Amino acid sequence: METPIDQQPRPVGKPSMLGIILEPTKQFERIRENPRVALPLILLLVAFGLVGTWTGFLSADSPTTGSEVPVWLTVGMAAIVMALGVGVALLLTSLFHWLLTLLFRGEASYKQIFSLNTHLYILVLLSMIVTYTVASLTDVDPLQPVAPTSLAAVIDAKGFIGGILSGIEVFALWQLVLTAMGLSVIARISRGKAWTAALIIFVAGLLIAGATGAMTEFTQQMQGMNGG
Template sequence: MNRESSSNLSSNKGPTLWGILIAPTEQFERMVHRPRFGWALAAMMVVGSIVAALVAAQVAYSMVQETPIPEEAQMIAPDQIAMGAAFLGFVGSLVGIPVSLLLISLIQKLLLMLFQGEATYRQLFSLNTHLYLFTLLASLIMVVMMLLLGPSENPEIYPTSLAALVPAEGAVLRGVLNGIELFALWKLFLTAKGLSVIARLSSGKAWAIALILFVGGLLFAALSGWFSELAESFQSPQGM
């Protein structure tokens, strides 16, 4: 009787961001009954946007200090450029975070239909919103390192990624190594575990869906790196 009452009590509680760190399985079970995400989404959007603003400001200010400014732009102070970059980074993340979470949840929903899993879109959105905490933690560490040591040659590199440890030539390989990151791997493991609990999937199917999204993210990073190298190759003859 006591066990049933405690089970009913826990099912009435929604998942928490703190709980996703210390008791993730319990949070996944809560998402089955109470897939709440309001407070978690608000926190991720606000903190994530502040982090993005700090990164953008630091990178912009560093570039202004190291790169010669055209004569027509010398009337703009470096602080103003940094503030403008911070504003764009804040607004971009404020919009980009929920959009990316919606898109990831949609892809997972489509994959669940293929793998015959049982989960609502709301449950998947709750899962991805809470797991975004690990992406935010990686970004917070990057910001702290940037504030302490200043922007590096490649400020987009996570200090906790393979790209920070393994020298890589080219933006394509650097983007892939940057995606193989400590908190991203932690998130990958919990994504597979969460899908197994929420969608009632076997461990193999849950890992298949989690790995499809993870590898897709690495391919996107590689493609972004390729486009950046392509853009630089078109600009370099003009600067010569």
């Protein structure tokens, strides 16, 4: 006996990066049922590679870049490092999110979590586009741009605190909210557990940003002492 047409399961739509912004809940359900990885990842790496090329050209004109470095080398390295950095960040972030959902007895697979983070990374891309657009229109050093949407843009601080403030940014907070929502929907865990998992990774990212800021300040101080 055939199943009536109105009772047959409807095909699950494909999740999209644009949909993550416009209708995130629907996309989370689609990622749970149909986690796409290959095409979104390729598009993301290409996009970040282009952003890396753009920043490479900006960096070539930076006073902190040696004039003896060929422009093509600066641009090529920036594109490669940007794309590889995004790939590694996605792998590690997804791994830790997945392990945390397992700890909270979630039902998600690593592929589902990786697909979630890949789609959410469009917010990171938008943040970088805004940041480097402002850097290209101002006198900001493109090697050390300050996101205009972060607290670092309104609070003058350097070192560890400056790094943390740079991580507290509109798109990053937006990504944090959607990550918590997505983990709850995809892993079928409570909102509290989903927020805990999302916040752990977010805070870890802030600490890394703070450590990077401290190292940058230390390096600049050492260069100043050697120059003096």
